[in-house]
Each structure stands twice: as structure tokens, then as C-alpha cells.
Amino acid sequence: MERLWAPWRMTYILETVKEDKQDGCVFCKMLEAKDDAKNLILFRGEKVFLVMNLFPYNTGHLMAIPYRHTGDFGSLSTEEHAELGQTVNLAKDALSECLAPHGFNIGMNIGRAAGAGILDHLHYHIVPRWSGDSNFMSAVAETKILSEALPDTYARLRRAIETLRAK
Secondary structure (H helix, E strand, O other): OOOOOOHHHHHHHHHHHHHHHOOOOHHHHHHHOOOOOOOOEEEEOOOEEEEEOOOOOOOOOEEEEEOOOOOOHHHOOHHHHHHHHHHHHHHHHHHHHHHOOOEEEEEOOOOHHHOOOOOOOOOEEEEEEOOOOOOHHHHHOOOOOOOOOHHHHHHHHHHHHHHHHHO
16 A cells, blocks of 8 residues: 655644644634734734635635634624625635636535534635546545645735735
């Protein structure tokens, strides 16, 4: 059997185990920190921020997250819903400009049964997709091949978001 080294996977496993034991929300902690590049925060709006997923499903996987800590979709204000939608669209436009995907998966996982890894802080996933991007690696080896390092994608997306927001 051939082996493929995917060290990022173990980090995810260990962080998930720690998350159940640590105090506080990973998203709230990101917001409190001042180093946006270290936390992969691409944009801070009035009520919502945009961040790269540290454990992406695909290259360019982003999340739009309200500042307010809540797991209840119905508790979001009209303003929070509006800014979430605008931020998702900004993410989609920036990804289109930088990575030229063929499509997108955009949505929320609410509740553990729906696949939510972070239960108490809502967030939209914006996942760029390319024709043929699902292959045998993810199907049989539980391994995803990313074509670009996170810091490189971060830099390109940050520039695109600044350009789009300046228009």
C-alpha cells in the first residue's frame, strides 16, 4: 500500500479534540486577536467577518461569520443577515477573480447531525469547486490535495477583496 503524508489532517483531529475541552469559541478568539494575517481574517465588516478555513475542504474555502456569538439562525438581526449575504457575495467575487472556480458550494451546517464542527457560532461556508475536483483521494484515502499554501491564497484573496471593496 502506498502512503500519502497529509500532516494537516492530524492538526485538525487534535484541534477538534481540544475544542471540546477548551474555554471559549475559536471564532470569538480570532476576533479578539489583532493579527488578522495569523488568523487568516480577510475582511472585518460592521457585523460580520470573512476568514479562510484553516482546514479547508478545497483551496480557497472561506467562512463568513457574524461577530455575535450565536448558534441560533433565527436570532440573527435583519442587519446581520444582510451583511452576511453581502460578505458571502464579496467572498464569491474574490474567489472568482483569484481562483476562477467553475462553481461554488455555499451554506451552513447547523447542528452536529448536519455536520457542524463549531456548534455555537453560526458561519457560512463558501467553497470554490472545479469540474473534476473530487477524485479517488478524498473517496478512498480521506485525503484532500490542496494546490496552494494557505498564506499564498490568503495574500491573493486579501488583495482581491481590497480591490473589490474600493470599487
